[in-house]
Every structure is written in structure tokens, then in C-alpha cells.
Amino acid sequence: MDSQPREETRPARPPASAVGLSIVIALCGGMLLVLFGVLAGIWARDAARLDAMIRARAIADAVSRADDSTESGENWIRDVIDSAKTSLPGTTEALVLEGRTFVAHTDHALAGTRLDRKNVEHKRLYDDADELADQLERNIDERKKYPDLEKNPYATAVLESDEHEVYVAAPIIEGKMDVRGIVALKVTPAPVKGGQFALWMSIATAAFIVAAWLMVRMEPRVSQVLVGTMFIAFAGVLVFQQVHEASAGLQGVLTNTGERSRVLWQGAMDSGKALAGFRTPASTGEFLEAINQSEHGDPVPWFERRGERTGASMGGGIPGASELRPGPALEVDGRWAWRGLGVVAALMALYLLLLVTGRTRKIAEVFREHWYAYAYVAPAVIGAVVLVFGPFLFAIGLAFYTRVYNTYEFVGLKNFIEILSNFKVLESRNFYRTLGVTVMWTVINVSLHVSIGLGLAMLLKDKTLKFTPVYRTLLIVPWALPNYITALIWKGMFNKEYGAVNEFLGLLGIEPVSWFTTFWGAFTANLVTNVWLGFPFMMVISLGALQSIPADLYEAADVDGAGRWDKFVRITLPLLKPALFPAIILGIIWTFNNFNIIYLVSAGAPDNKTDILITEAYRWAFEKYQYGYASAYSMIIFLILFSYTYVTNRITKSTEGAYE
């Protein structure tokens, strides 16, 4: 417009591009820092876990060769556990659990004792033994399902993992598939190189901000190209070098552990107390390969198990690989280096594109003019990006992957197709069935909430009625209570033997109902709980809206000769609509996503039949560990809700127009 004369009046201000550029660079630098900080953390932890798993696998494999029915076998197991602490540096605790007994423990006082149920750690160990057995089973299923995927799984559970300690458990496999017990290890992870990354990155960023400021006298374009290119090139080299160094460091740690584990294993075998009939692996690489292989649920190939004392080796003999091959996590690391470079290259391309199209100046202008606004929103926006949008995008991405064993494999739309193309609607976990249950659940709930809420509000609205404030206060108690508490109370109320509901029905001469064994029983239990929880909200909304309807409208209607029903239909309902409609929309979303009630009251019983979409998605993620599948499921839920909101927004907008 008339920016020309304005420019002329302020010749002395520094080129805006320099300011903007510094800000952009600082932001990019900061983002890269965060990104690689997180990545470095992930690698280090991955490596630490992998390291601990190799140890646990090696020990578990060694232990599985012992005949623990004999005393010498048991002693031998104890020897192996004891030597874990000395020959595998960093191992702080090791134990063997069979059934509910510690067969061996580095803490000798515990060896031979039974699990203590009151002890949380012990409880977790026990649960984990079950979980490991499940996981093995699942791995075998998946191998049948995805025969083309050649990935090494780790049927090893990570009980706990932080920078100070990794706690893992591996199954002791007997026969083809049975889990005889578990080996659990606590390992202090080795420190990983690459920690100065943040330092270098901040120095570089600071230097380039200064450089950008200093170069303001140069022709803006030249300085932009120079500074931008230098920065991005430097960042690229830094990323690549750092990632490589880190992955080399990790590889070193793993190789070391692999070798030490093999030595331990070999030592255990050589002690002669194990069953005869195994073959010594030729190298650390072969050993690692075999350890990985055994995770499939297959026995280690060169080993004869007690159940099969035929002398013949199983599973197609020794695998051909003889040199050390990097484990799966190491491969991932290598890829990350290139991905990091890719990110940097993309940034550079974007930057050059902006530069060529002359956008940098505009961006810089915008930043100069509105920097305070961005400063105000920055904390919230960064928080939301990192902890809301980032995870959201990640979840979308995850929906296109599947977790096979412990790694992720890109499968495109397979998850979605699998969910949506299964039309066996009578099966309990079928998507369409669950969707139907969810819709039914939502519709019944919301209609009951509205009708009960509105009915009570109509009663309470009468100002001449005594004690209405008392009723009102008491009736919203369910809303005020934490809903997990009410859900758990109602679960108890619906208990077959001691629940108050059956007690009450007993008074009416009705036989006790086993609520959670039939679909309708469990559904009713959920429904009653949620209706109890949900009607106060609608009641309060309706009451507020009712009280805001001017009394003279009713008087006018009386004059016109309208009856009760007429007044309700022609005055009350239309005037309630503006307040009630949004509340219903909101109520529908809440109920549709009401995780707590379903999860805590019926827990999907019987047989996942009362699950709604959201609890089903949760089960796929946190009970079956199918993150990709669960993400796809959630994506579908999101799309349903999104289109629902979109449609209702259009409707509210059009009705708003009609009423104003």
C-alpha cells in the first residue's frame, strides 16, 4: 500500500531480515536440540535395554539347559546366577524364578524362598512371568501371520528402565513353548557417548545469532545465504557425526556384552553340569544370532532339550551367519543418522526456497512486528506441539505400522483394512459390533441424562416449592464426586453375592442376577452408573435455562389459553434449545469417549462384549501391545468424532442464524 513513504521515514533501523533470521535460526536450533536430545535419550535407553536383554537371554538359555529336578542342577543354576554378577559388569541383581519360588538369587538369603504377595516387586515378577508366556505365544502367532517379516524379536520384558537401572526378565523355555520360569536381571547401563551434542548445538546457535547480527551491514541477500547455508551445513555435519558416534558407541557396548555373555554361557556349558548334547557357537556373532533366534519361541538350534533326547539338533541346524551382525537396534541407529541428515536437508531446501521466493524478508518483517505476541504464545504453543500435536502426529504415523515382536514394520493401510473389512459382526471384538455398542451406549445415556435432568429441572424450577435448594444441592453430588470412585462403588453395588442391587432385588423377590456374565447385565450396570453420574450436569444446565425464560411468556400463553403441554412444547422446549443443544453435543462427545466407566465397572465383561471403541482401542494398545493397530483404531474414532463435530457445528450455525 503506502509502505514506501514509511520506509523512507525510518532509514536507520537494522535490516529486519537479520533480526528475523536470527530468530528463525534460534528456533530451528532449539527444535533440533530438543529433537536430538529426545533421540539420544531413546537410543541410549534402547541400547541399555538391548544390552540387558542379551544378558538375560544368555543366562536364561544357559539355565534352561539345567536339569533342575536334581540338586546338582539347582546348584549349577545358582553358580550361573552368581557368575552373572562378576562376569557381566553392571549386573547388580540376578534371579531365577520358577513357579513361585526363587530357585536362585544373587542375594543368597532369598534363594529358595517363595514370592511374597505383599511385596510389590515380587507381584510384578509373578505377573511378568505370565506376561512373558503370553508374549512368546503371540510371537509365534505373529510369525505365522507375517511370514515375510524377518525380524528379531525379544520375548523379554522390561520391568523398569531409566538411566540408572534397567530391570528385565527373560523366559526360561522348556520344550517347544512352555515357560518354566524367568530370569530377571537388574543392570546399570553403561554411559553412552554423544552427550556434548547439546553443548555444541547451543554454541553453534549462539554463534550464528551473533553472526547474523554482525552481518547486517552486508547486502541482506548475501548475508542471508551465507549465514543460512553455513548454519545448516554445520548442523548437518554435527548431526551426522554425533549420531554416528553415538551409534558406534552403542554398538561397542553391545558387542562387548555379547562377547561377555557368550563367555559366561560357554563357561556354564563347560562346567559340565549341563545336559550333554549342545554344540558350541563359533563366534560371538553366531551366539547373538542364536540368542535372537530363540526369542521366536524356537529352541536354540544347537541344543537338545530334555524332552527330546534324540541327539538330533532341531530347527534346521546352525544358521549360516558366522560374522558378527549388528542387532536390530543398531540398524535403527544407523538409519537415524541418515534421517537426521534428511531433516537438515529438508530444512535447507525450505530455507533456500523461501530465500529464492523472497519470503525470508516477509517472515522477518512479521517476526519483527509481532515478536511480543509470539513470545506470549510460545510457551503454550511449544508445550502443545511437543506434548499434544507431536504425539498426535506420531499416533497417526503409528497407525500405518505394525508391531511385530519388538520392532515396527510399515504396513500401509493394512491396519485400517483389517479393522474395517472384518464383517463378522457377531464376534466380540469386531469393529462394527463395538461401534454399534458405542452408539447404543451414547444414545441411551444421553437421552436418559436429558430426560431425567430436564424432568428434575422442571420440578425444581417451581419457586413456590419448598426445599428446592436442598434437593438441588444433594442431586448434584454425583457430579462433584471423582468419577473413578463412583465407578468403583457401583461395580461393588452390582456384585452378584454382596452387591446392594441384588440385595434390593431380593427384597422384591427376584433371584440374584449375575450382572457381569451377560452382555445386557453388564451393559445395564454400566448404564446405571453413567446415568447416575451424568444427569446432574443436564439438570443444572436445564435449570439455568428454564429460570432464564421470562415468566411473562407463560402468562401470555395462559392468556392465549394454552395448556400445560402446549406451553412445554411451544415455549419451554424452543427456548431451552440454545442452552441444551450445546450441552447435548458436549454430552455426546463425553459419553462416546467415556473410558473410565466401561473400564472400571464392567471392564468389558463378558468377553469384551460391553467394550466401547475407546476401551477397545486401549486394550489393543496396553493389553495386546499392538500400538499400530490401536493407533489405527483411535484414528477411526477421531475421524468419527471430527465429522460429528463438523456436522453439528454446521447445524448449530444454521439454527443460530434462524433464531437470531
Add this chain to the structure above:
Amino acid sequence: MTHVKSHEINYTKLLSHLVLVVVTLMTLYPVIWVLKMAFTPVQGFSTSLNPFPANPSLENFSYLFNDTPFVRWGINSLVIAAATTLVGIFLSCTAAYAFSRFRFPGRKGMLLGFLVTQMFPGVMMMIPLYLLISALGLLDSLFGLILVYSTTSLPFSTWMLKGYFDTIPQDLEESAVMDGATRGMIFWKIIIPLARPAIAVVALFSFMSAWNEFILAATFMNQETMYTLPVGLKMMVGQYSTEWGHFSAASLLVSIPIVALFFYLQQHLVSGLMAGGVKG
């Protein structure tokens, strides 16, 4: 004539009272139940319909304090809820102020983005959040939950505060500008004090949602000492045996402060929810 009419009204009123009393009793029954079990030193679920404890005692409470990490869970919950509230208020106040007062490129996009987040199914966010939090090494840490809670309630708080800031007249700020105040001073000395009622409601909302949140806490916290109250309470209701007395006593202790707060600020909560909800 008049006599007949008043008689009729009395009859309707009686019916109204009858309905209200029955509904209120049904509503309060489970609550009375909890009260009864909390003061009954028996761990089974009381099977009698009589809602008063037979021989009341405080045994359940003393058990909670002496033999379970209940106090520890309470401290965890309190720390998490308080920190969540503080962080959330700070983030949402600054952002809401900018959204309300400044017009800058990207404003609409960001506001819309904040809205859309409210539609993300919680479970969908849990998987990546779990991976992220575990990658950051923040499982079993109060800090991890604080981070997650304060950002998940952020969009709602921001929208609500923005709505309130919009009602504070621009004149006040201009007047402060004339008085020589900088942007920072206007924000801290004029806007924040004026928005106190709205901030109180947002604070209460963040506090309540953090105090009551169950599923994220159950997923992120594995060590018993790091449990929050909801997780701790859920653990008391086992699959096969439930310590109903302990659970009820704990429920009572957990609920009373939050119910009191709720009733104190209830009116505001409703309008706030509706405002946020309608826009959301």
C-alpha cells in the same frame, strides 16, 4: 372457587416432593453406602440395606494412615495437581492474552489447532505419550505426569481465559499505556488481577482434572510409592477381593476436599464449561 384451586396446587406439590425425595434418596444411596462402609471395620461389601454402620469405628482410617502409602499417594496427587495448576495457569494466561489482544499471523490457525486437540481421543494420545515419557525417562516420576496434565488441559484453559480477556475493555490497557506501563506491566498489573475470577475457575478445573485423573497415572506410574490417589484407590479394588472398608475410607478422604471446592465454585464451572464447550 379459590379453595378448589389451592387444593389442587397442594396435590401437585406433594407429588413433586415425592418424586424429588425418591430420586434424591436413590442418588445419595451409594454415597451413604460409602459413608457406612468407611466407618465399619469390616472389609467385605456390606450386604445389608441398612445404610447406617452397625458399630462405627475409625479403624479403616487408621489402617490407611499407618499401613498403606496413602499419605504418600496424597502427597503425590497434591504435588502433581498443584504443579499442574501453576504451570497450566501460566501457559494458558500468557497464550490467552496474546490470542485475545494481539492480531498476528498464525493466530487463527493456532486457536483452531487448540480446538481440534480437544477432539483427540485420549487413548490415541496415550500411546505416543507413553513412548515419549518413557523415552524422556519420566515414567514413575511426578514431573512426567505434571508435563502431560498441564498440556492436556491447556487448550480448554486457553479458550476459556481468552473468552474472559475479551471482555476486559481495551480502554484499560490504553489508559495504562498512557500512564507509561510496558506490555509486561499491563499484563501483570492490570490484566491478571482483573481476570482473577476466571483464573480461579481455570485453576480449579485444572486441579480437579489432575486430582481425579486415573488412566494416564495408572499407565505411567508403576512403583507403588509413585501412585497417585486414583491409582492407589483402584488397587484396593482387586479382581477377586476388595478391601471395601479401606477403599471407602480413602474415597471419603479424597472426595471431601474436591466436593467442597466443587460446590464452592460450581456456578462458574458450569458457565465456563459451556463457554469452552460450545466453542470446542
Add this chain to the structure above:
Amino acid sequence: MAELSLQGIAKRFGDVEVVTDFNLSVEAGEFIVLVGPSGCGKSTTLRMIAGLEEITRGELRMGERVVNNVPPKDRDVAMVFQSYALYPHMSVYENMAFGLRLRKLPQDEIDRRVQEAAEILGLVPYLERKPKALSGGQRQRVAMGRAIVRKPRYFLFDEPLSNLDAKLRGQMRTEIARLHRKLGATSIYVTHDQIEAMTLADRIVVMKDGVVQQIGGPIELYRRPANRFVAGFIGSPAMNFLEGVVEDGMVRGRGFTFPLAAIHAGPVRPGEKVLLGFRPEAVRVDGSGAGTLTGDVEVREPLGAEVHAYLSIGGQQVVGRFSPDHELREGQSIAFTVDPAACHLFDPETELAIRDNR
């Protein structure tokens, strides 16, 4: 050197120019009133002087300094807002002291100044109250007090009285006049009320659609309006206009013939269309003056001290101010006179006043 000068100031919002080429030079101690209908750009001009709006074009000088890009706090101005903009969470004292605190004045100085201002404005008993607990007039005083304590070089008023009822408005008007005489600071005052403008101003700036119509003292504007808009805006009831054509030293229109005064005879050409303007207070019934007009009384509004009569002259409506002693009946046809020298002629096309300078 002028105390405050605006040279070619313009403001644009998007594609709309709300203030165009504003030129004004203010002397120290002068009281300038910007007046005009709402949306005429007067408030925008004031806000540009305050520094609340960026100046799109032109130059704003305070003394010798160009202040276009100087932030408000460095301009030494204080402003009274239409809504008063009192900080609701601060007491009256705190409201007045806020600006001084921000300027890091010592506490005793702040106390002294607030006390002084409170005494001038009669606010001493209310210092500890919150604005909520004050009446409209008291709030208005606090808003003024907040400006006074700052002892600024320039006072800016943005329609400060428009939220008060009529009686209070009159009271505060005289109060502002008194204050100005006492403090003698250069003041710029925005209003849409011409009475406020007339009573307060040293000079008035009449604006319409972002364009300055006329600048001058109250009497000058009243006596010599530059165009039809100013003529109609200043004075109440507003000036009457009759359409006519100049013929033989007379203005002829539907239902009237009116002689031209000597001052008008020169510039007009015979056969030219003109608007004849005369003020309601110029109407005489005692037969004095040379021009006679006849009209039918349509409505009469007795105000006590005088009677406003709405008359129809050949279908065009005019207002006259009559003495209550004069008997007027609705439907009656009356003849009255107007001194031709007290009349104004306007070009109906350009709406500019027709004078000798043409």
C-alpha cells in the same frame, strides 16, 4: 514554534482513509476542541496524538521534536477516556498514583500530588474507595485526577462527558473549564456535542468524514461558518436552509422572496441557485429588519423561556425562536422578518459559503 503541530496527518485502516490531511498548529495553553458527528475521525486524530494509533502519513511535532514513532509514555501526554478506564481492582488513590509509580516518583511526591489533585476535584473522602463504589460523576473526576497528577504537557480528552446525564454534564463542563484556567495546560478535547465545543474551546476544529471542515474560535464558527455542514452543526436549534434562485437582488424560492444583503450581492450571479441560511434566533416578529417571510405554524414547542415553532414555508421546514409572550397557534400562518445581513448564502453544489472572497 508551536506547542503541538500536526502537518498533513492521515490515518488509514486497510483501504479506508479515516483521517485525511489534518493540519493544525496549537499554541501553548490553548484549549482545542475537535468536534463532529461520530465516525468523523476526531477520536482517531486524538489517539494519534496520544500515540495509541500509528500515523500513516504526515508529521506530528511536539515542540520541535517529531514524535511519530515515540511511544505514548515518552510523549508527556495524559488522556481522559470516554469510559474513564479506571482500574477496577485499584482504589481511587491507587488509580491516580499508578502512572506516578510507573515513573518511579518518590512516595512522598506521589502522596502530595494525589492529595493535591483530590482536593481540586473534591475527591478527598473517596481516596480509599474502589471505582465500583463511586457515582458516575465521581468516576469522571477520578479519571481527570489521574491525568492531573501526572502534570503533563498535554491533556487529551476523549468525549469525557458523554457517559454522564445532562445535568451532571453541564456541571462537569464548567469544572473542566475552571480546571483548564487553573492549570493552563495545552488541551485537546474530542466531543460530538457542539455546546461543549462552544463553551470550552479557544479554537474548534470541525470534522466530517475524516476531513477538517473549519478551524476557528467559537464565535467565528458561529458567525462565519465556512460551509453548510459547519453552519448546520454549530448552533442549536440548527440553522434553517431554504432553496432559492437569485433574481434582481432577491432570492426567490417556493413560497418566499427574500432580499439579498449588500455583502452577498457582490459574489452571487443572477440566476444562480443558492441555499439561504438563517438561524432560528435571527427570526423577529416585531417587524424590524428588511426581509419578510411567511409560514404556517406546524408544531410549537414551548420551553418556558422561549417557544420553538416549526414553520412550513412553501413545503420547506424552518424553525424559529419566539418569545413566549407571542401568541402562536398551530395551523396559523404568520409573517416574520430576518435581517438579511444576518443571513448566509451557500452554494448548493459545493455547500461552501458564498462571500465576497469568492
